[in-house]
Amino acid sequence: MIAGMQRWIFGAILVLVCFYVGTWLSLSVGLPLPGALTGLLILLAILFIAPSAEPYVARAASPLLSHMSVLFVPAVLGVTTYWTEIAQNGWAIGIAIIITTCISLGISAKIAEKLLAARHSSQGQNDD
């Protein structure tokens, strides 16, 4: 219980430190990446360098990740501000989302099938 709590606190602090360092780096160095993404890359680097940090990060990150949907609610409700723009472009958005998503899904699956089939047939030669 206590150990779990300590893990959570350590993991949460690590995530927050990466977030703030990433934000600071993006702003001060003028990286083209958003701060949170820079933070993600820092945390990823930490995990690769020190894999022992994984259980700590997991303790804090997993509950947040599995419930991240609720975090989008304030942003999603913000679309009401763009209502006229959305209504004016309703057809275009509908086609862009419904039709092109289906086409992209089909094409990607087809390409993946071809590429993976090549792998299946060459398996055994370079199976690591």
Place this chain on the structure above:
Amino acid sequence: MMIEAISHALSLSGLIWLGSTLLFYWVGLRINRKYYRYPISHPLIFTAVSVGTIVFLSNTSIEIYQQSASFLHWLLGPVTVALALPIYRQWQRLHHYGLPLLLSIMAGGVVAPIFAWAALWCFDSPISMQLTMLAKSITTPLAMEASAQIGGIPALAAVFVITTGVVGAIAATSVFRLFDVTDTQAQGVALGTVAHAVGTAKSLQMGDEVAAMATLGLCVNGIFTAIILPIIFSFLSP
């Protein structure tokens, strides 16, 4: 930012709006667990529609709601950082499947945004909307960050992303039949790459192997798109 968000959360309106959002989310989760076969039961859809209705009926301005619930919005930053964990975990698996898989994911990651953008471009839609569409196939927090960076609209990105996921998950079975794709691994890769987390949730019903491939597609495409889009645009508009 964090202190501000917490102080908003602890005010009366903060407690009411934060509390009701979490309550509706809890109900949404229960509905989703019961009707998990239907992608439209995504908890975000139920929560956003319910909370939106209450906000509208109570004559509250959306700005007041957003301020009261700003703690949730603030958490988007840390949750984006936390995505490093699933990406790290998928890395070994990516290594195992090697180049063919990486190329498959990249193909989907390039095809999906270009088609979506082209549709809006043909209709001469506003440029901010066209840019937002470029991020529609990646996971929501990354899409919001990336679209904000390249001049899109994060709120719109969230809606486009979720709709894309739901459409992809609903259409998947028919699309794979239409394109005559029978390899389940290929189906998984396409679902995760084009329809992110909602597609991945759908792939869970198609078996563990498919779900593993979808998770891989989701993570790899998410990180690459979120890095490459802002870099391309920083060169285009110095």
